[in-house]
Amino acid sequence: MTPYVQSVFTTALIYSLVTMGLYITLASGQFSIAHGMLMGIGGYAGGIASVQFRVPMILSLMVGAFTAALFGVVMALVLRRTSGVLLATVTIAIGQGVSLTAANLNSLGGSQGYFGIPLTTNLAWASGTALVGLVGLLVFRKTRLGLAMLAAGRDETVAQSIGISILKIRIWGFLLGGLLAGLGGVLLAHNNGLIEPSDLSFANEPLFFIFLMVGGLETPWGALFGSIGVWWLQELLRFGNSGQFLIFDQADRYWILGLVMVITVIVRPQGILTRKPIVWNPTRRSFQLLGVLGLFRGRRSDNTS
Amino acid sequence: MTYFTQFLIDGLAIGSLYVLVTIGFTLVFGVMGLLNVAHADLYMVAVFVFLGVAQDLHFGIVLGAIAGIAAAGLVGALLFWQVIRRIDRNRTLSMFVATLGVSYFLENLVAKFVQFRTEAVPPLFQSKFYDVSNLHFSTGQIVLVGSTLIIAVGLSQWLRRSNTGKLMRAVSENTHLAELVAIDTVRIMAIAVILASVIAGIGGLLVANTTLSVNPFVANDVSLKMFAVAVVAGVGSVDGALVVGLFLGMIESLTVGYFGSQWETVIGLGAMIIVLLVRPQGLFGKRLRVG
Amino acid sequence: MDDPKSARGVMDFVGVSRTALEVTSLSVNYGAIRAVQDVSLDVPRQGITALVGANGAGKSSILRALAGIVPECHGSIKLNGVDVSKLPARKRVIDHGIVLVPEGRGVFTTMTVRENLELGLLIGDRRRALGATTTFDLEEVYNLFPILRERGDKRAQYLSGGEQQMLAISRSLLMSPALLLVDEPSMGLAPQLVRRIFDVMSNVFAQHKVTVLLVEQDTKIALEIASFAYLLERGVISLAAPSAVLREDPRLKIAYLGVASTILSGDASDNNRGNR
Ligand SMILES: Nc1ncnc2c1ncn2[C@@H]1O[C@H](COP(=O)(O)OP(=O)(O)O)[C@@H](O)[C@H]1O
Ligand SMILES: [Mg+2]
Numbered sequence: 128m129t130p131y132v133q134s135v136f137t138t139a140l141i142y143s144l145v146t147m148g149l150y151i152t153l154a155s156g157q158f159s160i161a162h163g164m165l166m167g168i169g170g171y172a173g174g175i176a177s178v179q180f181r182v183p184m185i186l187s188l189m190v191g192a193f194t195a196a197l198f199g200v201v202m203a204l205v206l207r208r209t210s211g212v213l214l215a216t217v218t219i220a221i222g223q224g225v226s227l228t229a230a231n232l233n234s235l236g237g238s239q240g241y242f243g244i245p246l247t248t249n250l251a252w253a254s255g256t257a258l259v260g261l262v263g264l265l266v267f268r269k270t271r272l273g274l275a276m277l278a279a280g281r282d283e284t285v286a287q288s289i290g291i292s293i294l295k296i297r298i299w300g301f302l303l304g305g306l307l308a309g310l311g312g313v314l315l316a317h318n319n320g321l322i323e324p325s326d327l328s329f330a331n332e333p334l335f336f337i338f339l340m341v342g343g344l345e346t347p348w349g350a351l352f353g354s355i356g357v358w359w360l361q362e363l364l365r366f367g368n369s370g371q372f373l374i375f376d377q378a379d380r381y382w383i384l385g386l387v388m389v390i391t392v393i394v395r396p397q398g399i400l401t402r403k404p405i406v407w408n409p410t411r412r413s414f415q416l417l418g419v420l421g422l423f424r425g426r427r428s429d430n431t432s
Numbered sequence: 433m434t435y436f437t438q439f440l441i442d443g444l445a446i447g448s449l450y451v452l453v454t455i456g457f458t459l460v461f462g463v464m465g466l467l468n469v470a471h472a473d474l475y476m477v478a479v480f481v482f483l484g485v486a487q488d489l490h491f492g493i494v495l496g497a498i499a500g501i502a503a504a505g506l507v508g509a510l511l512f513w514q515v516i517r518r519i520d521r522n523r524t525l526s527m528f529v530a531t532l533g534v535s536y537f538l539e540n541l542v543a544k545f546v547q548f549r550t551e552a553v554p555p556l557f558q559s560k561f562y563d564v565s566n567l568h569f570s571t572g573q574i575v576l577v578g579s580t581l582i583i584a585v586g587l588s589q590w591l592r593r594s595n596t597g598k599l600m601r602a603v604s605e606n607t608h609l610a611e612l613v614a615i616d617t618v619r620i621m622a623i624a625v626i627l628a629s630v631i632a633g634i635g636g637l638l639v640a641n642t643t644l645s646v647n648p649f650v651a652n653d654v655s656l657k658m659f660a661v662a663v664v665a666g667v668g669s670v671d672g673a674l675v676v677g678l679f680l681g682m683i684e685s686l687t688v689g690y691f692g693s694q695w696e697t698v699i700g701l702g703a704m705i706i707v708l709l710v711r712p713q714g715l716f717g718k719r720l721r722v723g
Numbered sequence: 724m725d726d727p728k729s730a731r732g733v734m735d736f737v738g739v740s741r742t743a744l745e746v747t748s749l750s751v752n753y754g755a756i757r758a759v760q761d762v763s764l765d766v767p768r769q770g771i772t773a774l775v776g777a778n779g780a781g782k783s784s785i786l787r788a789l790a791g792i793v794p795e796c797h798g799s800i801k802l803n804g805v806d807v808s809k810l811p812a813r814k815r816v817i818d819h820g821i822v823l824v825p826e827g828r829g830v831f832t833t834m835t836v837r838e839n840l841e842l843g844l845l846i847g848d849r850r851r852a853l854g855a856t857t858t859f860d861l862e863e864v865y866n867l868f869p870i871l872r873e874r875g876d877k878r879a880q881y882l883s884g885g886e887q888q889m890l891a892i893s894r895s896l897l898m899s900p901a902l903l904l905v906d907e908p909s910m911g912l913a914p915q916l917v918r919r920i921f922d923v924m925s926n927v928f929a930q931h932k933v934t935v936l937l938v939e940q941d942t943k944i945a946l947e948i949a950s951f952a953y954l955l956e957r958g959v960i961s962l963a964a965p966s967a968v969l970r971e972d973p974r975l976k977i978a979y980l981g982v983a984s985t986i987l988s989g990d991a992s993d994n995n996r997g998n999r
Contacts (some may be wrong), residue, residue, distance in 0.1 A: 158525060158528075160532070205705055205708070205709065206708060208708065208709070208712045209708050209712060211524070211525070212465075212466075212467045212524055212525065212528045213467070213663070213667065215467070215525075215528055216467050216469075216659045216662075216663070216667075217659065217663060217704065217708065219469070219655065219656075219659060220655075220656050220659040220660055220663075220700075220701060220704060221701065221705075223652060223653070223655065223656040223697075224656060224697045224698070224700070224701040227653070227656070227696070227697040228694065228697055228698065231693060231694035231696075232694065328652060329652045329655065329656075330536075330539070330649055330652050332532070333532050333533060333535065333536035334536075336529060336532055336533070337533070337536075340529065378543070378544040378547075378548075379544060381536070381540030381543070381544075382536075382537050382538075382540040382541040382544060384536070384540075385533050385534070385535075385536035385537025385538075385539075385540060385541075386533075386537050388529075388530075388532070388533030388536065388537075389515060389530050389533035389534055389537060392519065392526050392529050392530040392533060393515065393518045393519060393530065396519075396523060396526045
């Protein structure tokens with residue numbers, strides 16, 4: 128792999144972690160749009176840990192993930208009486224508010240961002256962390272709590288009637304979402320060497336939605352495939368860093384992504400790549416790949432993971 | 433005391449911006465339960481179209497302003513007919529995500545044309561600056577605050593008294609029942625979206641007339657305040673948005689004046705969170721109300 | 724007379740049909756649930772026809788299908804010979820005068836009493852312009868229910884349940900209905916109030932020659948004011964007869980057994996025991 132290909136994959140995998148965080152928060156029925164902010168908080172925390180305390184990368188990752196998860200939990204508690212689109216709106220406002228506040232805090236480097244973070248992130252770190260995130264989510268979905276969360280995500284009243292605590296589900300939804308987004312943030316900070324307030328801005332938020340919408344909202348795989356697929360798509364639209372692609376130049380890729388997102392919502396609201404969940408059936412020790420890339424729809428392929 | 437009054441005057445102008453974007457946003461929510469994330473972008477679209485028509489195409493200020501406002505209305509109409517109407521009306525979350533995409537699309541499309549720059553905006557008219565016993569204000573500010581009051585009170589009265597306003601309130605309260613009394617709910621929703629967009633466009637021009645600059649991503653900061661005002665007032669309350677918007681502008685201005693700009697966002701955000709904890713339906717209630 | 728189709732023949736005069744509404748093989752589905760199955764019924768012009776049945780029988784579903792606000796239904800619905808089954812709800816109201824007074828409190832609670840009535844007038848005016856014959860004005864409605872005049876500037880949410888029901892009926896009358904569909908006006912109201920509302924309804928409907936399809940769970944009172952009645956059981960019409968005949972039919976009471984025996988009067992349960 129050329130360094131260019133490596134770097135594109137690295138970035139895509141970093142984003143896939145944030146998108147997985149978005150996936151699990153949405154799956155828990157909490158419509159939150161603040162994962163860019165949670166990512167940024169993880170990035171600041173991990174970056175500070177690396178710069179101030181010179182901790183190894185693995186520890187930075189833990190610090191970032193922990194901080195973002197903590198912030199997620201606080202959000203879940205503060206917003207426990209808000210839900211639906213209103214919750215979404217409020218999380219946008221909080222994300223933007225935190226971003227603007229970060230830009231005003233000189234101790235965090237102000238609007239210039241927090242500099243001098245060691246460039247530790249590489250493809251190995253990114254893919255390793257993404258793998259941990261993905262497997263973690265797949266396993267979590269099979270636990271009692273995970274199943275309860277998915278049930279509550281579908282229908283809160285039904286979940287409540289069978290004795291699932293909605294507050295607990297919410298807290299876990301935000302906690303896991305923060306955790307994954309925080310991991311992405313630490314990797315991002317150590318990839319760019321800095322973390323900026325604009326990384327937290329609401330302006331980036333649609334990007335993660337595009338990844339997830341394209342990948343599919345029903346499984347963690349959607350977050351992974353969507354991030355890699357869309358990130359490569361925009362690289363192609365960028366046409367390798369310079370020049371023109373058909374009538375488009377590289378400034379066009381963002382609005383094209385916005386258009387892709389709108390059309391996806393209209394045409395396939397559950398996402399493009401994956402639709403039905405990819406069911407892992409531990410008793411049969413098989414992956415039933417339903418609907419991945421549309422190629423395997425309805426077919427089963429055995430696969431030991 | 434002079435400082436205090438000065439901050440209040442500046443705060444009224446800032447608050448007017450909040451009011452002008454929030455009343456449309458809150459109206460659309462009241463009528464169709466849609467939180468339109470792209471709403472504040474219409475403000476930006478109007479200003480850039482104004483710039484293009486008035487300056488680059490040399491059509492002059494008046495035609496430019498008309499084109500800007502019309503463009504905001506047109507984008508609103510397209511948003512309604514081409515995006516919202518294509519989505520199952522029970523999928524409010526899908527609609528919300530779609531408006532998120534529209535917002536990203538609009539911002540980056542405009543950004544591409546202006547090379548991601550902040551542009552200077554020519555004033556709509558030559559503002560006079562006054563200096564009365566050490567208080568500074570301009571005709572631009574007066575026009576902004578005056579227009580805001582006229583538009584917000586006008587909208588509220590229109591909802592209260594006009595036939596279409598009554599139909600709008602009926603749709604807002606109960607869409608199913610509205611259909612039973614043969615109200616054309618789609619038409620009413622379209623009117624609400626377009627009206628809201630036009631008001632956002634007018635707001636954009638009036639505000640740009642005092643700030644004299646605009647950038648493609650200005651909506652992100654405006655949206656934050658818009659959400660805060662709407663939530664504190666109670667999403668759907670037009671009268672509430674007027675009161676809360678002006679109030680927030682003044683408090684922000686005082687806070688920034690006395691304590692520094694890092695506190696600017698904290699006020700709106702803090703108020704929003706406290707309201708959500710204490711009175712989630714907002715100070716003025718939930719649905720479209722004029723009382 | 725048990726077969727609804729034979730009832731149809733009896734009602735036709737030579738040449739001019741006395742039938743206003745003619746429903747044939749109506750079915751209503753909610754996803755996999757089939758709420759109404761192959762229902763056929765007629766509503767004669769200028770009279771009150773009752774549709775009775777236990778809770779969950781599908782009465783509201785039929786009315787909602789006639790008004791055009793159910794997600795899925797099949798069958799033909801003819802009003803004065805014109806098939807309206809494919810028309811959207813709005814057109815059925817404006818062009819054909821099919822007006823539904825919905826179950827529960829069918830008023831806009833955040834709007835004033837007068838505003839609620841104005842919404843009806845707005846449609847009524849359009850219907851009159853199209854040549855509608857049944858016409859009411861505000862004055863008449865206020866005379867029927869004087870309380871509405873007193874409460875004109877109050878929001879409907881501050882009205883009692885009975886007053887809200889009066890408001891809903893009044894608004895529907897102002898819409899110049901050619902066919903008025905009334906869904907359980909008695910729901911949740913005190914008996915004396917039910918009596919009053921039914922008295923006013925039967926007087927005004929007769930006087931103004933309104934065609935009415937009345938849905939009620941309270942069969943006693945419904946059969947008093949209706950001339951003809953259908954009994955609906957689990958989505959199917961099981962009896963069709965003049966009210967006086969249906970009232971005496973033991974099957975009427977059986978239909979309510981278990982499901983809604985509590986709402987029947989005391990002597991009804993004695994009868995039920997006899998039937999067992
Ligand atoms: N919106 C709906 N979705 C699913 N099922 C419904 C809906 N409305 C009614 N039903 C079902 O259809 C049947 C008939 O209901 P309804 O017409 O309301 O009966 P009635 O008015 O006679 O009490 C019931 O079993 C009810 O559960
Ligand atoms: Mg019913």
